[in-house]
Amino acid sequence: MTPRAVALRGARDMVPVMLGGIPFGLIAGVTASNLEMSPLEATAVSIAVFAGASQLASYELLARDAPLIVVFVTAVIINLRFMIYSAAIAPTLASVPRGKRLLHAYLLTDQAYALSAARGRDAEHAAAYYFGSAVPMWLMWVTTTAIGALAGASIPPSWNLEFAVPLCFIALLAPALKDRRQVACAIITAVAALALLSAPHQSGVILSVLIGIGAGLALDRVTT
């Protein structure tokens, strides 16, 4: 197959995968509009950051009046996983010209990484497959946040749509708990988050994340 055909195949494979992201995009748009960001601003954030979980977390913390530094650090912690994906996918993209690699890196998402990993990194034209699958994800994200931001103002407050953000996080969290150590990490983080509720400037989020990660890594040491 030509690289072009492989890229198109990647795009086709992404379609069912990216459908799951549509509610996140819509809710991110609605949440941004609740913060009185204009649809244009909300869309600009989706293009610039292009990382749903960190955008939702940022909006959630801004709604709770967290200081900007707390929002920033939380977003970076959530996006740390891209570093792992970056390491894992780097061999696949070694054949891409240096100038284009930054664009490939920008398009890196949970979904694009997962598809490429599942399709085998050594397959023919793996870089084209990655790029072809990554682009529809970008189009979906930017479009759905724009739609959500435009629709946001007309959704009645009695629907409690702000609650959709933690529900999105629950939808991500539940399937991510794959073994006992991860469950223990979640429980310790939850206890820490409750204990640190009144920590100054919403810093309880960052502190409890660090405690939870530390506990997980410590459990790795004890049990292996």
Place this chain on the structure above:
Amino acid sequence: MSWVGLFAAIAVATIALRASFILGGGSGAFFERLARYVPVAALTALVVPALLPRDGEPVYARSLAGVVAFAVAYRAKNVLLTVIVGLAGLLVLRAL
């Protein structure tokens, strides 16, 4: 607009994380272990405060709706269904 600077900073940090190894090269076993816990801890820490009661609703409304949503997410692994069940659950529990 103080958010412009905030989201510009998040955008720069995020592309740096994404590009770290694609532009740099190399890999690390430590990061792979870290990857097991970062999402779990970050999501938990964001969810827990959001399940606390707000004024004018039963104290258990949000936490119970959250627990039901968690059960749905665990079994069905479906974002849309999780959000709909959670929102509907909160709506019902608030009305009780």
